[in-house]
Amino acid sequence: MNINDEILKLNWHREPYGLYAPIAYTMAAGGKRVRPQLAMIACGIFGGKEDEVAPAAMALEVFHNFTLLHDDVMDKAEVRRGRPTVHIQWNENTAILSGDQMMIEAYKLLSEVPAEKLPKVLRLFNKMATEICEGQQYDVDFESQDDVSIEAYLHMIRLKTSVLLATALQIGAYIAEANEQQQEALYQFGINIGLAFQIQDDILDVWGDPATFGKAVGGDISCNKKTFVYLEAMRQLGNEAMRQEAMRQEAIALKEWYSQVLDDNTEKIAAVKSLFEQLNVRSACEAVVEDYTQKALQILSGLPQNAATEQLRQLANKLNTRKD
Amino acid sequence: MNINDEILKLNWHREPYGLYAPIAYTMAAGGKRVRPQLAMIACGIFGGKEDEVAPAAMALEVFHNFTLLHDDVMDKAEVRRGRPTVHIQWNENTAILSGDQMMIEAYKLLSEVPAEKLPKVLRLFNKMATEICEGQQYDVDFESQDDVSIEAYLHMIRLKTSVLLATALQIGAYIAEANEQQQEALYQFGINIGLAFQIQDDILDVWGDPATFGKAVGGDISCNKKTFVYLEAMRQLGNEAMRQEAMRQEAIALKEWYSQVLDDNTEKIAAVKSLFEQLNVRSACEAVVEDYTQKALQILSGLPQNAATEQLRQLANKLNTRKD
Numbered sequence: 001m002n003i004n005d006e007i008l009k010l011n012w013h014r015e016p017y018g019l020y021a022p023i024a025y026t027m028a029a030g031g032k033r034v035r036p037q038l039a040m041i042a043c044g045i046f047g048g049k050e051d052e053v054a055p056a057a058m059a060l061e062v063f064h065n066f067t068l069l070h071d072d073v074m075d076k077a078e079v080r081r082g083r084p085t086v087h088i089q090w091n092e093n094t095a096i097l098s099g100d101q102m103m104i105e106a107y108k109l110l111s112e113v114p115a116e117k118l119p120k121v122l123r124l125f126n127k128m129a130t131e132i133c134e135g136q137q138y139d140v141d142f143e144s145q146d147d148v149s150i151e152a153y154l155h156m157i158r159l160k161t162s163v164l165l166a167t168a169l170q171i172g173a174y175i176a177e178a179n180e181q182q183q184e185a186l187y188q189f190g191i192n193i194g195l196a197f198q199i200q201d202d203i204l205d206v207w208g209d210p211a212t213f214g215k216a217v218g219g220d221i222s223c224n225k226k227t228f229v230y231l232e233a234m235r236q237l238g239n240e241a242m243r244q245e246a247m248r249q250e251a252i253a254l255k256e257w258y259s260q261v262l263d264d265n266t267e268k269i270a271a272v273k274s275l276f277e278q279l280n281v282r283s284a285c286e287a288v289v290e291d292y293t294q295k296a297l298q299i300l301s302g303l304p305q306n307a308a309t310e311q312l313r314q315l316a317n318k319l320n321t322r323k324d
Numbered sequence: 325m326n327i328n329d330e331i332l333k334l335n336w337h338r339e340p341y342g343l344y345a346p347i348a349y350t351m352a353a354g355g356k357r358v359r360p361q362l363a364m365i366a367c368g369i370f371g372g373k374e375d376e377v378a379p380a381a382m383a384l385e386v387f388h389n390f391t392l393l394h395d396d397v398m399d400k401a402e403v404r405r406g407r408p409t410v411h412i413q414w415n416e417n418t419a420i421l422s423g424d425q426m427m428i429e430a431y432k433l434l435s436e437v438p439a440e441k442l443p444k445v446l447r448l449f450n451k452m453a454t455e456i457c458e459g460q461q462y463d464v465d466f467e468s469q470d471d472v473s474i475e476a477y478l479h480m481i482r483l484k485t486s487v488l489l490a491t492a493l494q495i496g497a498y499i500a501e502a503n504e505q506q507q508e509a510l511y512q513f514g515i516n517i518g519l520a521f522q523i524q525d526d527i528l529d530v531w532g533d534p535a536t537f538g539k540a541v542g543g544d545i546s547c548n549k550k551t552f553v554y555l556e557a558m559r560q561l562g563n564e565a566m567r568q569e570a571m572r573q574e575a576i577a578l579k580e581w582y583s584q585v586l587d588d589n590t591e592k593i594a595a596v597k598s599l600f601e602q603l604n605v606r607s608a609c610e611a612v613v614e615d616y617t618q619k620a621l622q623i624l625s626g627l628p629q630n631a632a633t634e635q636l637r638q639l640a641n642k643l644n645t646r647k648d
Binding site: 015016018019070073074093096097099100101103104105107108110111115118119122123126129130133134136137138140141 | 339340342343394397398417420421423424425427428429431432434435439442443446447450453454457458460461462464465
């Protein structure tokens with residue numbers, strides 16, 4: 001079963017069109033379909049039935065797209081996957097309401113999970129959904145917080161990004177009747193690749209290729225987002241500043257840029273990127289991505305080894321080195 | 325079991341506070357708790373267990389409050405239950421995200437329904453949730469539509485308001501193991517009192533007492549909302565206009581007022597109210613409320629008669645004659 005094909009088969013051509021057209025638009029935009037793939041692969045590792053896990057896999061993808069839709073409203077993001085975001089293409093109210101309906105559609109798909117497995121799948125899904133909202137709230141809180149630690153940032157992205165990947169894997173494993181320990185191992189694998197995935201995303205925001213990166217490069221810099229890249233730069237500057245006066249000046253310059261809200265961000269993005277490049281930031285961040293990826297692969301070695309496990313291994317490596 | 329007490333016992337004192345404080349604020353604001361009461365009473369009619377239905381009853385109330393929260397953002401409503409709405413008290417992003425989390429909290433409560441009854445309860449809940457969003461979308465569509473028929477309006481409020489009451493009753497009956505026919509009868513009872521409830525709401529927007537009505541009186545008039553009262557007035561003016569030139573002038577005046585967006589709506593509310601009062605609008609609307617209420621009570625007479633049925637009868641009469 002190709003889960004992307006199944007997702008594209010979902011029919012959103014329904015009335016009222018004002019509600020469903022933005023959902024069709026969002027779901028047709030593609031994306032990597034990583035989450036449903038993870039659920040399918042996890043199920044495959046333990047020989048589970050594809051048609052039992054497929055509804056949950058699709059529910060996870062629809063839910064993920066719902067979060068992007070509402071996050072884009074909150075972040076005032078104008079481009080997603082190379083196309084105008086829903087609140088730009090339609091308007092903000094449409095983005096709110098169609099997003100709400102997308103969340104409900106996720107739960108509708110989820111309700112098709114075999115009845116005897118539904119209670120636990122619903123609980124896992126709800127826990128994940130809550131954590132994603134909590135992660136988004138911490139993300140918002142960090143905007144007005146001057147002293148975000150790397151630990152707090154990692155906790156935030158664990159909630160906002162990792163738990164969705166982890167839960168996709170756990171649900172896949174549970175539906176395939178893997179034991180608790182195996183479910184937990186895949187969950188932890190998901191947490192680690194999620195952290196790697198998000199930090200890679202932060203790296204791509206600065207050094208991604210505009211031609212292949214779906215979002216505007218430098219978007220995080222424009223809106224003063226305290227990404228892992230920024231926090232790592234500040235950490236290095238903080239350490240260096242103890243020794244060198246010059247570094248102190250750079251820390252001040254970086255903070256100064258991050259206090260500005262500009263219409264044209266060209267100069268700011270170039271300046272901040274240059275500050276990052278004077279430091280050891282890129283390689284330090286890439287080392288962290290590599291570290292989480294290795295942790296994930298290590299966990300994988302304790303699970304049954306078959307074609308699905310190998311697929312998961314390849315996916316982890318691909319996410320780690322992706323360019324979009 | 326007093327379901328209002330149970331709702332107030334729900335603990336929202338959690339981190340991150342930015343996410344949960346608006347939920348606590350919303351859930352503490354009260355309201356009539358009609359929907360959870362309906363679920364409890366429906367369960368009671370068939371001798372079901374209160375603790376089996378309570379999670380679903382609370383889920384319905386949390387979901388209802390979530391819809392109000394997001395609707396208030398979309399309608400730019402500033403007051404709800406005599407207090408500033410969440411997007412006024414905090415901001416719009418908070419209202420979006422805390423609203424999303426409230427929907428998830430509803431599903432979390434729902435997941436506590438006995439496992440063997442969960443699949444159907446979840447399906448009924450999802451169907452209802454979808455219809456509410458569809459109703460909201462039609463409501464939005466009507467704003468820019470010049471020729472809204474009374475039938476289309478009734479379809480919209482059936483989706484936006486009635487199905488929630490109807491589903492609360494059906495879920496209560498299902499959990500108490502009422503048969504399909506009984507579940508359907510209570511569902512239809514809910515549809516009818518829902519229509520009566522919403523039209524009564526439309527009446528109160530014009531003729532409610534500002535001291536007891538939770539919202540701003542004339543709010544629908546200010547934002548040119550095509551309520552049942554307005555549509556009934558236009559219907560009467562349409563009929564009368566065939567015969568009387570004066571009536572044609574009034575129809576034009578009403579349309580003219582409804583094309584205006586003003587900062588101060590005092591004069592507009594008074595003028596529109598006066599136009600309504602020159603017609604037979606209030607008594608015609610009240611007759612429709614009475615009609616739906618009688619239909620509902622008629623359905624009730626075919627169900628087991630006990631204390632719970634009597635409670636439902638009283639609730640229907642109270643909603644019909646309510647002032648807030």
